Amino acid sequence: MSLTESHPQPGSVARTHIPGPTGLPLLGSMLDLRHDSLATFLRAQRAHGDVIRLQAGPPGLRSVFHAVFSPEGVQQILASQAANFRKDHPLYEEVRQSFGNGLLTSQDDDYLRQRRLVQPLFTKRRVDGYASAVTTEAATLAERWRTARDGTVDLVPEMNRLALRTVARILFGLDAEEAVDAIHRCAPVINAYVVQRGYVPVKLPRHWPTPGNLRARAATDELNALCDRIIADRRAASRPADDPVGDPADPHGDDLLSLLSAAGNDEDGTLDATELREQVLIFLLAGHETTATSLAFTLHLLARHPDEQATVRAEIDRVLADRTPTAADLDRLPYLTQALKESMRLYPAAPVVSRRAVAATEIGGYHIPAGADVVVASWVTHRNPALWEDPERFDPRRFAPEREAERHRYAWFPFGGGPRACIGQHFSMLESVLALATLLRAYELEAVDQEVSVAAGITLQATGPARVRLRPRDGAGE
Template identity: 85%
Template sequence: MPLTESLPSQPGSAPERAIPGPAGLPVLGSMLDLRRDSLSTFLRAQREHGDVVRLEAGPPGLRSVFHAVFAPEGVQQILASRAANFRKDHPLYEEVRQAFGNGLLTSQDADYLRQRRLVQPLFTKRRVDGYASAVTTEAAGLADRWRTADGGTVDLVPEMNRLALRTVSRILFGLDAEAAVDAIHRCAPVINAYVVRRAYVPVKIPREWPTPGNQRARAATDELNALCDRIVADRRASRETAGDADGAGEDLLSLLAAAGNDEDGSLDATEVREQVLIFLLAGHETTATSLAFTLHLLARHPEEQTRVRDELDRVLGDRTPTAADLDRLPCLTQALKESMRLYPAAPVISRRAVAAAEIGGFRIPAGADVVVAPWVTHRNPELWPDPERFDPRRFDPEPEAARHRYAWFPFGGGPRACIGQHFSMLESVLALAVLLRAYELDAVDEEVPVSAGITLQATGPARVRLRPRAGAGE
């Protein structure tokens, strides 16, 4: 029998509908399934029990109970229309907060509003479009390096990770990008794994205890903090020296350090560092995921790759793409969006209910941990016919306009929607344009296994064989 929860009703009222869910194991519930493959567990829960599901994980006395909401209407309530009732008090966000500080991803209430007002001017369309040349420079450098690839084959997962990391580091740090790339490439995986592991264990060992895991995470965190503090101090000093000289401090870190207004003041050095660390986390892993899977899907579907490349040749000719080309490349943008449907970089989003709420005909109790899952909603066959099929034409203007706003939400939504949406789309489209003009890609690996961490993680290779296009890059 499926696990259900009967909630108390008011005298004289109809009884509450029980929230369905998998029974799991007698002692551990769904814990082992969630640890083995949380994405498949959520997908199976939706298909077997519906759009509001209750799951239990862990032994009695240490059991976690949470509710998953999959229908677009429910997602909209949680992320947008009733967002104030669903806060970032989930254990995962607390662990991210402990590791990376209280930046935009994790802050709440007055702290969040103040930070958002201070940081928003740095992410206007005009400002973000100014980063286009940094994106195309890094992508062109990668295209050149690929000409010496061993056997003409590359694994897109580490390649796109490093490209996205170099790009965001160049934009954030300017001339300090190379040192930052090495440190982040070494430290970020250690911290990410530690955060996810702690977020989902029923009993947490205090961070202060000198266990090997705690010590590795602390060393990685200290290294990143020291790197950012040094660069922040250098930027502040250079601004004081340069004064208002034209062109001084055009990297994003300098702009962050200088951000301020009469109402909110400015960000102190610790706050700047915390924003930088979140930008590095959110700004390279998420974009790397979108880039890797878009290229791999196009390599697996040569007819779509040809369609995109014909558009690039027609629109760009031999010139380097610019921010102004984004609206002129609908086929490439559709392929990117379809990749983000199948492989959303944030596959699961967590919240905690402040007060009880009715969603999809069920009562979510106050204090409940709640998740919405782009991974599942993006695969609902009622929203996406033949959902596992790669079909960029799903994002033609007419079908896209006809769908529910929250049938596709890779950037979240509502007041906490990703502040870097335009930057991510700009970086992805321009980098893909540069690489696809230089190479034709043939898939070596047909399927790429994935798992859910802070972001979507490829757990196997996504190799492609490169065929340089005639005349490209010469």
């Protein structure tokens, strides 16, 4: 589709006045968005509809953007007119500055080249080969939970650590422990810095020696140095990416970094050391945080709904008995998968996604001008009562195959969509289902905290605890 095709068609009557909250006279909706952007978007949709206009900031520094909530509008932005909606939002530029130009942030020819090089490493066959790393880490966590103080754990840090250890093990192999410690220490510093800079109207230069700049630079330098050192080691011991066996004497032969180091073709060449580091950082940071969110909230929702937990556990016991789950079990655990999808509906790991319109277009009968910042919010679309009956209720049966087939493709989009859909979505589902099966077979969970407060950062962030009480199920499945 050419950019000119995104303009309203001749004779159309697109409305130029887009409704939305007026906010305060001087600051618009700035304070509401800072206090709770997700609730602000939700209220705006309820009051004004599926295409809204928001203003934030004082006169002269005011930002104006549009939010689109209908499945049809989301599809237009992410898929059918994706070329007209680019990742030129200030937040993405801050991510580029901190983590490099990897798959999450690259565009145009850079993105296409990277995607072609990386795609073969995320085929179903490749991803299924990571199942043992997932179950090993989940089983280790289940054993550690036996010594939990008072038999209680907070799922937020626990799932963050599990997902981080798993993705680091898959990426780095034997170097995972060192990587986990560095990322656990540095990632929160960088994430907070990126979000803060992404939404302020005036930014101090990054090279100024302010305390925030210095902390973020130190954290970034530490992660870069770690990745560069490990990459240099792998470069010396890489093997072709299409070799399914490799050298059995190579302890790193099957880790993802080795495969990335060897990836290449005649058209695109290979990834240089800087490109490798940028891909690795994106996989580490974006990959583990999104999966950790899905794991934590699925377990917490099941802990709050003991009948659903019992249904899920009965399926796990019936399918697995006393054996370790494998990739083949993904299709054999449909109700667990439905519970996971329902959790991702209520708590999508990427609750708000930003784009910038290149050319003027029409969405939902409204005129969107060229250069406009536009957001889609799965947090809101996933809660639309016109799409989801009693939307705040946890009900895994919503994702039975026949009910999924009745819904619009973009009524549920936790992995995005269109040409920029998440390359790791099969890996995320595999990791989540296998880890959940391992933990739920070992424990019954009882919720201590009934509600968990959240906020939108680069990914969805829990701002309060999600504690559960553990009841070991010794001999489960025997």
